Amino acid sequence: MASDGRPAQLRGRAAESRVLQSLISAVTAGDSQVLVLRGEAGVGKTALLGYLVEQASALHVLQIAGVQSDMELAYAGLQQLCAPLMEHLGELPDPQRLALEVAFGRGVGEAPDRFLVGLAVLSLIAAAAQQKPLLCVIDDAQWLDQVTVQTLGFVARRLLAEPIALVFAARDDGAEPLAGLPELTVRGLSDSDARELLDSVLLGGIDPPVRDRIIAETRGNPLALLEVPRNTSATELAGGFWISGSASSPSAIETGYVRRIQALPAPTRRLLLVAAAEPVGDSALFLRAAAALGIPVDALAPAEAAGVIEFGPRMRFRHPLLRSAAYRAADLTDRRAIHRALADATDPDVDPDRRAWHSANAVAGPDDAVAAELESSATRAQGRGGIAAAAAFLERAAILTADADLRGARALAAAQAKRDAAASAAARDLLDLAERGPLSELQRAQVARLRAQMDFVRSRAGEAGAPAVRDTARALLDAARQLEFLDDYASRESYLEAIAALMYAGRLGDPGALTHAAEAALAALAREPELSRAVDYLLKGIAERITRGVSAGSEPLRTGLDHMCVLAAADDRHVLRWMVPAFPILQESAAHELWDPMIVEQLATAAVRAARNAGALATLPRALVYQAGVHLVAGDFRTAATLVAEANTITAATDHSTAVKYHALMLTAWQGDATEAERLIEAAAADGTSRGEGRVLGLTGYAAAVLYNGLGRYEEALAAARTVCEYEDVGFYSWCLYELVEAATRCGDRDAAASALPRLAERAGASGTDWGLGALASAQAMLADDETAEALFTEALERLGRTTITVHQARTHLVYGEWLRRVLRRSDARHHLTQAYDAFVRMGAEAYAERARRELAATGEKVRKQQPSTxxxxxxxxxxxxxxxxxxxxxxxxxxxxxxxxxxxxxxxRKVFAKLGISSRRQLRAMSWAS
Incomplete structure (x- = not known):
């Protein structure tokens, strides 16, 4: 505070101060605010946070700071932030309350999904903000434990109408889960402000050239400037010997800190090392460790006098760089001794995980007892949903394990945990460690499968240096073979993963590879012909479909999907297991091969329900777009768009999801926005080609055929459909045959249409469903002579009318009406064209609606263009x-x-009621979206 009681002003930070003042004003007025301060160490982020807190006298303020050595302890930062708010825990719904209690070690239960924990945190701070606007200040976010920063990033993206501000400070290259949030880059001071600051801390004068060099070397970094008189002698300043031009300001500052700490008495340095090695800052723990080392606490006085540390209820270093400098200033032997003292001083019942971590840092080599402690800590971390922490504990346990057999098992478990924590590079290193020791045959197969699974994810994400999709498929196939006589369930899952990978590779994969994998799967199934599980039937059905044709695979596919529907209704855990990256394509493709909308709807609905109930946001986007596809073919584009938008929102808070992008592409194609659809088609095709994912080329070709048939650009639709049908992409190939028939008949290319029709009959006709038989009858009618066309059109409408596939029903009304107009039955044509036009307008299929309108106009009917329902x-x-x-x-x-x-x-x-002119929830039940 200034001497007159007003908040102190920061030198050279007028613009940043205005941003922070505006943020406080907005939160005080009831708005949500999120801001990430980005900048190098020492640039002034912490000072700006301090200024923000000073301005927030009318707000409830929560403050935490990440600590580098605390990064591996699950929920450490989140628990610290939420501790003052736990009085509101009882206001949360039971699933959220239980999730938070388990995550924080206050309760016992299954490991909660980290996004359910995120929702619980959101609900907790929202409850607290009802009493008073809330400001959460998080410094050094790059040093928060991974699950904390991911959770807070999720919460930040879900704030909207709460009087809450989340303000983070992070290094330029740290805290990636916060990327994409509103940012304020904090840079060094201007030359004039830097000169004023430097002059204010120098007791004597300084030569202008030396001063200018200091300003240039520090790049205006305030902390570097403030530390000049502390870390630099008068001789060095006078002679201009200061920071090497090759050194960055933060490294130079820390080097200066190290020198300052090394100048302190030896007992003081050891006590500083105790404080640096124990990030909690618990004074009682510090005192116990100091007593065990035989060092009186008075020995800390020189460090306090030098402004290095503050001794109080919590031990606090004046700057995070001082903590790391205190640790760096000690040699390895001293560090181990301090960690041993801290481990001995930590209560094994109250904080066994931190004790285990100190013990791990205290040993000089393999130690099976410490490794066992770390393994127990990993189990506890997994129980709280701390995957990253569990992975860290298991990794260290593997390294410290002397028993070679046990080391391999722990390294494999650590690799699996690192994979689940999205630390794929560390996971691969651990797999290498596991393979260097003796492994059982099963463990070697598990290593092979895990490595192949990670490579598949890398290839789909387009990661630099990742193997091609087809290569990951070969590795998954090899893993499936290795697992055959060791773990048949895992083997069959791996066969399905290999087939799915080859389906993704599609036309860009190795010729015959998909058939070869399917034959290998059938050979494995033949060794145990009794099928009893959904995974068995699904594998048999998809493999037979690939190798022996549609009819051969239909029965086991249907049985497998029926089993899945039964299991899905009984237990969400089955559904979540099927939502791993490889499985949705198999489920969806299999159901589409059967032309059975009910199976697709049941499985999609179950997937969304299970993901929502579990709070599984990593899975939910895939489930949402799966369900969006159901609404798309049902003509409910509004709900499909809502689901895709929700998936996009969640994806922004989690990770990249190609499925969201491709379903958005199909929705845009059906809506008929040529400019946007062509842009998405081109981008998706280029993306798929670069990753060797040929299935994307089939999908983009199908989307182009749908788009151009709607726009009446039949030559382009025919070209796109022909390209798609050069390779059979299981799942939507049959749909594209219908597009080919329609485009070809409109272009007058009856030979192309006639060649496609038997292929469509073999697939849709063999399904025995109203959807398949209705689509086939509609396609046959387009090629039929005038005497039989009407009966086929009528059959198509009757069959499709018994389904939820509104898009095909409307398309059939359209082509039937067009045929009726050509045979001069204008009155009958108007009836069907009006049916088509009204349906397309309701859907929002603008191109198809315009095509129907033009046909109506050709019959003499005057139709005004209508805007789609919004x-x-x-x-x-x-x-x-x-x-x-x-x-x-x-x-x-x-x-x-x-x-x-x-x-x-x-x-x-409240906004919905105002827009719709209603006043109660009861009135919403009569609205179309409530059906």
């Missing part, structure tokens, strides 16, 4: 909330489903 101009999230409220869900239940706070649901509903 649901009262509701946003995607508003429409979703309105639909759920109309279905009778409470605000709390809606918030849990959509991963937003109850207050945000209320805020959205």
């Amino acid at each position: 649901g009262g101009e509701l946003t995607a999230q508003e429409a979703q909330i309105a639909r759920l409220a109309g279905e009778g869900l409470t605000n709390q239940e809606i918030g849990a489903q959509l991963f937003i706070s109850t207050h945000t649901v209320e805020w959205h509903l």
Whole structure:
């Protein structure tokens, strides 16, 4: 504070101060705010956070700071942030409360999904903010434990209508889960401000050339400038011998800190090392460790006098770089001795994990007892949902294990945990460690499968240096063979993963590779002909479909999918296991091969339900777009768009998901926005080609055929469909045959249409479903002579009318009406064309609606262009909330489903009511989205 009681002003930070003042004003007015201060060490981020806290006298302020040595302890930062708010824990829904209690070690239960924990944190801070606007200040976010920063990044992206501000400070290259949030880059001071600051801390004068060099070397870094008189002698300043031009300011500052600490008495340095090695800052623990070392606490006085550390209820270094400098200033032997003292001083019942971590840092070589402690800590971390922490404990346990057999097992477990924590490079290193020791045959097969799974994910993500999709498929196939006589369930899953990888590779894969993999799977199944599990039937069905044709695989595919539907209704855990990256393509493709919309709908609905119930946000985007596909073919583009938008929102808080992008592409193609659809098609095709993912080329070709048939650009539709049908992509190949027939008949190329029709009959006709038989009858009608066409059109409409596949029903009305107009039955044509036009307008299929309008105009019917239904101009999230409220869900239940706070649901509903001119939830039940 200034001498007159006003908040102190920061030198050279007028612009940044205005941003922070605006943030405080917005939160005080009831708005949510998120800001990430980015900059190098010492540039002034912490000072700006201090200024922010000074300005926030009317707010409830929570403050935490990441500590580098605490990065491996799951939820360490999050627990510290939430500790003052636990009085609101009882206000949370039971699943959220239990998730938070387990995550924080306050309760016992299955490991909660980290995004359910995120929702619980969101609900907790929202509850606290109802009493008083809340400011959460997180310094050194790059040093928070991984699960904490991921959770806070998720919470930051879900804030909307709460009087809450989340403000982070992070290094330029740290805290990646915060990427994409609003940022304020903090740079060094201007030359003039830097000169003033430097002059204010120098007791004597300094030559202008030397001063200018210091300003240039520090790049205006405030901490570097403030430390000049502390870390540099008068002789060095006078002679201009200061920072080497090749050194960065932070490294030079830390070097100066090390020198300052090394100048302190030896007992003082050891006590500083105790404080540096124990990030909690617990004074009682510090005193116990000091006593064990036989060093009086008075020995810390020189460090306090030098402004290095503050001794109080919590030990605090004046700057994080001082902590790391204190640790660096000690040799390895001293560090181990200090960690041993800290381990001995830590209560094994109260904090066994931190004790284990100190013990691990205290040993000089392999130690099976410490490794066992670390393994126990990993189990506890997994029980709290701390995958990253579990991986760190297991990694260290593997390194410290003397027993070679046990070391291999622990390294494999650590690799699996690192993979789950998205640390693929560390996982691969651990697999290398596991393979250097003796492994059982099963363990070697597990290593091979895990390595292949990680490579598959890398290849799909387009990671630099990743193997091609087809190469990962070969590795998965080899793993499946190795597992055959060791773990048949894992083997069959691996066969399915290999087949899925080859389906993704598609036309860009090795010729015959998919058939070869399917034959290998069938040979493995033949060794145990009794099928009893869904995975067995699905593998048999998809393999027979690939090797022996449609009819050969239909029966086991249907049995497998029926089994899945039964299991899905009984237990969400089965559904979540099927939502790993490789399985959805198999489920969806198999159901589409059967032309059975009910199976697709049941499995998609179960996937979304299971992901929502579990709070599994890593899985939920895939489930949402799976369900979006169901609504798309049902003609409910609004709900499909809402689901895709929700998936995109969640993906932004988690990781990249190609599935979201491709379903958005199909939706845009059906909507008929040529400019946007062509842009997405081109980008997706280029992306798929670069990654060797040929299935994407089939999908983009199909999307182009749908788009151009709607626009009446039949030559382009025919060219796209022909390209797609050069390779059979299981799942949507049959649909594209229909596009080919329509485009070819409109272009007058009856030979092309006639050649496609038997292939469509073999697939859709063999399905025995109204969807398949209706689509086939519609295609046959387009090629039939005038005497038989009408009967086929009528059959198609009758069959499709018994399904939920509204898009094909509307398409059939359209082509039937076009045929009726050509045979001069204008009155009958108007009836079907009007049916088509109204349906397309309701859907939002603008290109097909315009095509129907033009045909109606050709019959003499005057039709005004209509805008597609927009649901009262509701946003995607508003429409979703309105639909759920109309279905009778409470605000709390809606918030849990959509991963937003109850207050945000209320805020959205007020906007919904105003836009729709209604006043109660009861009125929502009559709206179309509530059906």
